[in-house]
Amino acid sequence: MSCRVRLARNVAGYPFVNRASDSQCRELMDLSRQVLLANDMPEGMIWVDLNASTARDRKLLVERHLISKKLDESKCRRAVAISGDESLSIMVNEEDHLRMQVIAPGLELSSALQRIASIDDTIEKKVDYAFSPRWGYLTACPTNVGTGIRFSVMLHLPALKITNEIERLRRAAKDLHLAVRGYYGEGSDSAGDFYQISNQVTLGRSEDELLDEFQNRILPQIIAYEKEARRALIERSPTLLDDRTHRALAILRSARLLGVEEAMKLLSRVRLGIHTGRLTTVDPNIINQLFLQVQPAHLQLQTDNDLNPDQLREARARIVRQSLEQAS
Amino acid sequence: MQCDLCNKPAVVHEVTVKNGVKKEVHLCEEHATESGFAMPVQPPINKLLTQFVISHGSHAGAAAPVGKVSTRKCPECDLPYNQFRQSGILGCPQCYEAFAQQLAPLIQRAQDGATHHTGRTPRRAGKSIDRQLQRQRLIRELDQAVDSEQYERAAKIRDMLNSLEMETPQRPEEGAR
Numbered sequence: 001m002s003c004r005v006r007l008a009r010n011v012a013g014y015p016f017v018n019r020a021s022d023s024q025c026r027e028l029m030d031l032s033r034q035v036l037l038a039n040d041m042p043e044g045m046i047w048v049d050l051n052a053s054t055a056r057d058r059k060l061l062v063e064r065h066l067i068s069k070k071l072d073e074s075k076c077r078r079a080v081a082i083s084g085d086e087s088l089s090i091m092v093n094e095e096d097h098l099r100m101q102v103i104a105p106g107l108e109l110s111s112a113l114q115r116i117a118s119i120d121d122t123i124e125k126k127v128d129y130a131f132s133p134r135w136g137y138l139t140a141c142p143t144n145v146g147t148g149i150r151f152s153v154m155l156h157l158p159a160l161k162i163t164n165e166i167e168r169l170r171r172a173a174k175d176l177h178l179a180v181r182g183y184y185g186e187g188s189d190s191a192g193d194f195y196q197i198s199n200q201v202t203l204g205r206s207e208d209e210l211l212d213e214f215q216n217r218i219l220p221q222i223i224a225y226e227k228e229a230r231r232a233l234i235e236r237s238p239t240l241l242d243d244r245t246h247r248a249l250a251i252l253r254s255a256r257l258l259g260v261e262e263a264m265k266l267l268s269r270v271r272l273g274i275h276t277g278r279l280t281t282v283d284p285n286i287i288n289q290l291f292l293q294v295q296p297a298h299l300q301l302q303t304d305n306d307l308n309p310d311q312l313r314e315a316r317a318r319i320v321r322q323s324l325e326q327a328s
Numbered sequence: 329m330q331c332d333l334c335n336k337p338a339v340v341h342e343v344t345v346k347n348g349v350k351k352e353v354h355l356c357e358e359h360a361t362e363s364g365f366a367m368p369v370q371p372p373i374n375k376l377l378t379q380f381v382i383s384h385g386s387h388a389g390a391a392a393p394v395g396k397v398s399t400r401k402c403p404e405c406d407l408p409y410n411q412f413r414q415s416g417i418l419g420c421p422q423c424y425e426a427f428a429q430q431l432a433p434l435i436q437r438a439q440d441g442a443t444h445h446t447g448r449t450p451r452r453a454g455k456s457i458d459r460q461l462q463r464q465r466l467i468r469e470l471d472q473a474v475d476s477e478q479y480e481r482a483a484k485i486r487d488m489l490n491s492l493e494m495e496t497p498q499r500p501e502e503g504a505r
Contacts, residue, residue, distance in 0.1 A: 010421065012421065014420075015404075015405045015419055015420035016417070016418060016419060016420055016421075018415075018417050018419065019405045019407060019419035019420060095417070117448065120448070121451070124450050124451060125451075128450075129450045130421035131449065131450050132421075132424060132425075132445075133445070134444055134445065135424055135435075135444075135445055136445025136447060136449075137445075138421040138424055140417050140418055141416055141417055141418070142416075142418065142424075142431060142434065142435050142438065143416075143438050143439075145424075145435065145439075145445075146439070146442070146445045146447060147445070147447035147448065149447070177440050200438075201439050201440045201442065202439065203435065203439040203442040203443075203444075203445060204439055204440070204441070204442020204443065204444060204445070204446060205442070205446060205447070206446050206447045206448070206465065207447050207448060210447075
């Protein structure tokens with residue numbers, strides 16, 4: 001569905017965030033703000049001081065994958081700089097001083113790498129990074145040391161889930177030095193059968209070599225695996241597939257109360273139905289948008305109210321019904 | 329099979345052959361104990377665990393270098409190595425030097441055997457690092473080419489290595505590999 005390249009960088013002369021004093025965190029914020037909002041950065045960058053923002057705004061940023069849960073919950077002085085189109089975000093004072101990410105649609109990892117490398121160069125003109133010839137870019141956690149790079153893709157793998165093959169994928173991923181995480185990255189579950197798959201090795205290979213291995217050797221295998229599971233479902237269990245997908249659509253069309261997990265699960269089944277040609281009357285774009293719209297902070301934003309949990313479930317069901325009426 | 333002495337199921341079976349005569353004994357738990365066929369007594373799990381923990385702990389204590397490592401601190405940020413072992417997070421860039429000996433095998437294991445950086449370098453760090461890394465990369469490519477018997481490619485890489493050596497100014501501090 002989408003892909004992401006992330007770089008972890010630290011400023012030389014400062015301790016990592018977990019050992020930095022309040023004044024050092026403040027200095028890092030001031031330095032980052034100056035550098036990230038400068039004219040040589042992409043146009044329309046905005047700076048969000050997360051210590052001054054509301055919990056709802058922070059949740060909104062998490063739901064859009066612009067900041068991590070960890071940064072949302074952190075007690076340090078922290079911020080995020082975001083480009084106007086939201087394709088670039090740079091977290092300040094997360095685990096590392098700078099965590100920059102470029103999000104691209106589909107599997108456009110190489111263009112995302114080019115873009116992030118050029119942003120890294122721009123920042124590096126003004127900031128001395130913590131670097132060692134032996135270990136490369138020094139990061140708070142040694143599992144990121146070296147290139148500090150993570151390539152990740154968000155894949156929708158509902159057929160592997162239905163056929164109980166996902167555990168086998170997890171085991172295979174471990175052997176291939178890949179991390180399989182949930183919808184919101186580290187420590188999150190696989191809501192809606194979305195899995196974030198990323199490289200774990202960051203040292204000993206160049207960025208291009210890591211990309212080549214991830215994009216050309218590993219990803220095609222995983223995608224082929226899901227396609228095979230979908231084909232097997234269509235050939236061997238067409239009624240089961242039709243039942244799961246049509247039932248999901250029927251519930252979404254008539255439910256009056258919907259929890260976020262249930263909504264994600266049902267939307268995932270409908271998406272599977274569309275992509276296997278079993279549901280032909282639903283617009284896939286509407287379903288893709290709904291994955292975001294049903295998230296709690298996005299719902300609060302759309303309804304412009306502070307809703308309690310029951311009201312949220314009611315509002316979620318209403319928005320889903322209305323969208324599906326338009327989509328059919 | 330039933331116990332020879334009662335109706336309970338037999339749990340001990342003994343077959344002895346003495347002077348060519350085979351003798352079989354089948355006893356339930358109760359009669360086996362009475363007859364001196366001692367049942368292995370399982371120590372309670374908490375005792376097992378305590379024993380394990382104590383013996384593990386005493387081994388760790390006996391090994392002097394391990395004890396030394398546990399009290400080591402980073403001179404720059406004061407992070408004790410033990411704290412890193414618990415959290416997995418280092419305190420500052422200097423920690424990589426301070427704990428180099430302990431970190432090297434950990435990193436190698438986590439990084440699929442890799443021991444050195446070969447990716448991008450900060451331009452401000454100077455061209456020397458670039459050259460050093462380029463040299464490492466070429467050596468690796470040369471090994472791969474020789475392994476796969478691509479001798480023409482290997483010769484080209486060797487030429488590139490030679491010209492890189494010619495360019496490199498002799499500065500002793502660059503040898504920090």
